[in-house]
Amino acid sequence: MGVLNVTPDSFSDGGQFLSTVDALQRARQMIADGADILDIGGESTRPGAAAVSVQEEMDRVLPVLQALQPLQVPLSVDTRRTEVMSASLAVGVDLINDISALEAPGAPALLAQNRAAVCLMHKQGEPCSMQQRPLYSDVVDEVAGYLAGRVEAALAAGIGVDRIVVDPGFGFGKTLEHNLALLRSLQRFAPWPVLAGLSRKSMLGQITGQPVESRLAASVAAAMLAVQHGAAIVRVHDVAATRDALKVLAAVDAGKF
Numbered sequence: 615m616g617v618l619n620v621t622p623d624s625f626s627d628g629g630q631f632l633s634t635v636d637a638l639q640r641a642r643q644m645i646a647d648g649a650d651i652l653d654i655g656g657e658s659t660r661p662g663a664a665a666v667s668v669q670e671e672m673d674r675v676l677p678v679l680q681a682l683q684p685l686q687v688p689l690s691v692d693t694r695r696t697e698v699m700s701a702s703l704a705v706g707v708d709l710i711n712d713i714s715a716l717e718a719p720g721a722p723a724l725l726a727q728n729r730a731a732v733c734l735m736h737k738q739g740e741p742c743s744m745q746q747r748p749l750y751s752d753v754v755d756e757v758a759g760y761l762a763g764r765v766e767a768a769l770a771a772g773i774g775v776d777r778i779v780v781d782p783g784f785g786f787g788k789t790l791e792h793n794l795a796l797l798r799s800l801q802r803f804a805p806w807p808v809l810a811g812l813s814r815k816s817m818l819g820q821i822t823g824q825p826v827e828s829r830l831a832a833s834v835a836a837a838m839l840a841v842q843h844g845a846a847i848v849r850v851h852d853v854a855a856t857r858d859a860l861k862v863l864a865a866v867d868a869g870k871f
């Protein structure tokens with residue numbers, strides 16, 4: 615899954631693809647590099663990010679989704695707002711990537727009426743303050759319990775089991791130790807397809823000492839580890855390098871991919 619943030623303030627690609635022309639060019643490049651899905655986001659959810667209005671998010675995301683329609687690649691929209699989900703589904707997206715796991719009022723019912731898949735992500739707290747003091751007694755148990763509950767809610771609303779993806783939410787209200795425990799235990803979530811988003815995140819900076827623009831090697835390593843631990847989808851900024859690494863993994867582990 616290639617990340618395409620159409621925001622001024624995303625932590626690694628903010629401000630780079632704000633115009634539809636730039637976003638389209640970036641999308642074409644990621645497809646050429648081997649992306650299977652493009653994830654379009656109009657709200658930064660980096661730690662400390664301020665929320666944007668629904669209208670602002672729609673104004674950022676919808677023209678890009680429309681422009682990407684002819685590209686014939688599955689499209690995902692990264693949003694937690696029911697209104698943005700609804701407008702994106704009307705344009706035609708294949709996946710709703712929701713960092714709030716369909717907790718917004720009306721979101722489960724909306725998805726039940728559509729054929730799009732949904733990614734249910736765990737987070738503790740809200741982006742503006744989630745990294746201030748993340749606290750768990752057992753992070754893996756708690757994240758697994760939360761995701762199981764959100765899957766139940768999605769199923770109860772009428773969303774088909776074959777349309778559900780889960781995500782432990784690396785960096786969303788988690789310390790480095792929490793993130794590493796989740797990465798080691800990804801198999802715990804594997805009754806459902808697991809999405810892992812580690813690309814360029816600050817946990818990789820904590821481990822390597824590298825600033826965000828120099829986390830390519832760490833991101834590729836993390837994506838490989840996530841796949842080895844059971845991830846079905848890796849959400850990445852650097853598609854070409856990740857694709858090459860996964861080809862090596864697939865060759866070694868022939869037949870698995």
Ligand code: HH2
Nearest residue numbers: 619624625657658659660735781784811
């Ligand atoms: N991470 C980010 C955004 N959306 N969605 C899922 N399912 N999983 C993730 O780990 C995830 C996500 C944050 O990364 P990014 O989009 O690069 O930055 P920003 O939130 O600043 O736009």
